[in-house]
Amino acid sequence: MRSSGSARLGAILVGAVVCGMAAPAAAQPTFWLSVGGYGTVETGRLGDVLGSEGGVLLGVGAHVLRLGPALLGLEFDGTAGGASADLGPVSEHVTIARGRAGLRATWWPEDEEPLFVPYLRVGGVYRADSGDLIDDDGFGWYAGVGLDWQLRPNLALGPFVLYEAVSLSVESRTWLFGLALTLSR
Amino acid sequence: MTLGLVTDTGAARPYAGAAPNLLGLVSDFRVGALEPGEWPDLVEATLRRYPEVRRAELLNEPEIFNGLPPERYVEEFLQPAYARIRARLPGVAVVAAAPAGDRRRAPERFRRMTDAGADDVCDYRAVHVYFDDTRALAAIAGATRRPILVTETGTSDPGLHVRWATEVVPRIRGALGAETVFWYVLLESAALAGRPVGYSYPGSSVIAADPDAAGQPQAAPGSGLYPLLTGGR
Numbered sequence: 001m002r003s004s005g006s007a008r009l010g011a012i013l014v015g016a017v018v019c020g021m022a023a024p025a026a027a028q029p030t031f032w033l034s035v036g037g038y039g040t041v042e043t044g045r046l047g048d049v050l051g052s053e054g055g056v057l058l059g060v061g062a063h064v065l066r067l068g069p070a071l072l073g074l075e076f077d078g079t080a081g082g083a084s085a086d087l088g089p090v091s092e093h094v095t096i097a098r099g100r101a102g103l104r105a106t107w108w109p110e111d112e113e114p115l116f117v118p119y120l121r122v123g124g125v126y127r128a129d130s131g132d133l134i135d136d137d138g139f140g141w142y143a144g145v146g147l148d149w150q151l152r153p154n155l156a157l158g159p160f161v162l163y164e165a166v167s168l169s170v171e172s173r174t175w176l177f178g179l180a181l182t183l184s185r
Numbered sequence: 186m187t188l189g190l191v192t193d194t195g196a197a198r199p200y201a202g203a204a205p206n207l208l209g210l211v212s213d214f215r216v217g218a219l220e221p222g223e224w225p226d227l228v229e230a231t232l233r234r235y236p237e238v239r240r241a242e243l244l245n246e247p248e249i250f251n252g253l254p255p256e257r258y259v260e261e262f263l264q265p266a267y268a269r270i271r272a273r274l275p276g277v278a279v280v281a282a283a284p285a286g287d288r289r290r291a292p293e294r295f296r297r298m299t300d301a302g303a304d305d306v307c308d309y310r311a312v313h314v315y316f317d318d319t320r321a322l323a324a325i326a327g328a329t330r331r332p333i334l335v336t337e338t339g340t341s342d343p344g345l346h347v348r349w350a351t352e353v354v355p356r357i358r359g360a361l362g363a364e365t366v367f368w369y370v371l372l373e374s375a376a377l378a379g380r381p382v383g384y385s386y387p388g389s390s391v392i393a394a395d396p397d398a399a400g401q402p403q404a405a406p407g408s409g410l411y412p413l414l415t416g417g418r
Contacts, residue, residue, distance in 0.1 A: 045342075045407065085384075087376055087387070088394020089394050133382065136383040136384050169341070
């Protein structure tokens with residue numbers, strides 16, 4: 001019975017998306033592409049070794065569902081950055097790459113064109129750190145918020161903040177602060 | 186203390202007289218394959234460089250660092266070296282290499298060494314214990330009739346050093362009846378690993394890589410073990 005109910009709910013959701021019943025309204029963007037930069041503050045044990053990171057990001061996403069005043073979307077992004085690792089007798093520059101996939105809920109009431117658009121993000125992340133002396137990687141999760149300032153109907157600029165926990169060989173708990181420019185259609 | 190076979194053969198010299206329980210690890214600083222025909226001469230030459238070594242562990246986790254399965258290690262390396270040491274260096278006790286310290290594979294590899302005859306060609310068996318698992322420890326203890334030395338233990342999480350040293354090590358010692366337990370490692374450095382390593386690699390260190398402002402050793406970041414061992418210094 002339980003699986004039958006779950007299957008029915010899934011079928012309803014899939015049907016709603018396919019039929020466009022809950023799709024974003026035409027005035028609101030369906031797809032977006034973001035570029036930006038970020039800096040980090042490491043609060044986990046990794047902070048004993050690794051300094052603040054700076055880097056760039058590239059992201060894409062799509063709104064697939066409207067839930068009341070919010071648009072629910074899928075997002076994918078990648079980052080490339082670097083930081084200095086203090087390895088005792090030596091230090092080295094470590095290259096840090098991430099891939100993220102997750103959900104984004106954007107507060108954008110139907111038939112409105114707000115100047116500021118807040119959003120929440122949550123998802124999974126894969127991170128790989130590499131250098132001459134360091135080779136480490138792991139999976140984790142992230143959650144965060146952002147605020148887009150709509151410069152034009154299809155162009156927004158805004159800050160974001162993310163909290164990220166990744167299982168590298170030592171605990172990584174990272175705050176990321178950044179600025180993203182978003183093109184949408 | 187790693188003695189070095191063909192590389193950095195004098196690197197351990199400054200430390201040879203400093204340790205109260207000196208175990209000479211007859212192994213090289215670089216990973217690689219070994220030629221069985223050259224091995225007895227290499228062992229003898231290495232031990233003659235360090236006459237203060239009274240207990241010698243022959244290779245380090247040979248299946249990992251030298252590509253030697255347990256049976257081949259015992260037949261081609263442990264047995265010939267034991268014969269050479271008995272003949273030429275009778276005051277040196279032979280410690281068979283410890284297999285890698287994984288809770289699933291270490292007991293099985295340890296047993297395979299025994300089945301290959303390791304107990305007949307050594308004075309001690311060695312084990313690396315990076316796990317707190319009484320069942321795995323019991324399996325190891327029951328797989329040899331030789332006394333056991335724990336030649337590596339520790340944790341790469343500095344925040345757990347004190348707990349490991351004060352709670353886990355006594356359990357390990359009791360379960361194995363180990364005469365001596367060696368902590369890995371006093372001071373580790375990614376710069377010396379010879380290959381890229383994870384951030385946790387130096388995490389077993391008790392001592393920080395950099396001395397304090399007065400030039401004295403200081404505790405590794407996050408570890409309380411150094412002040413515990415030195416009485417708060």
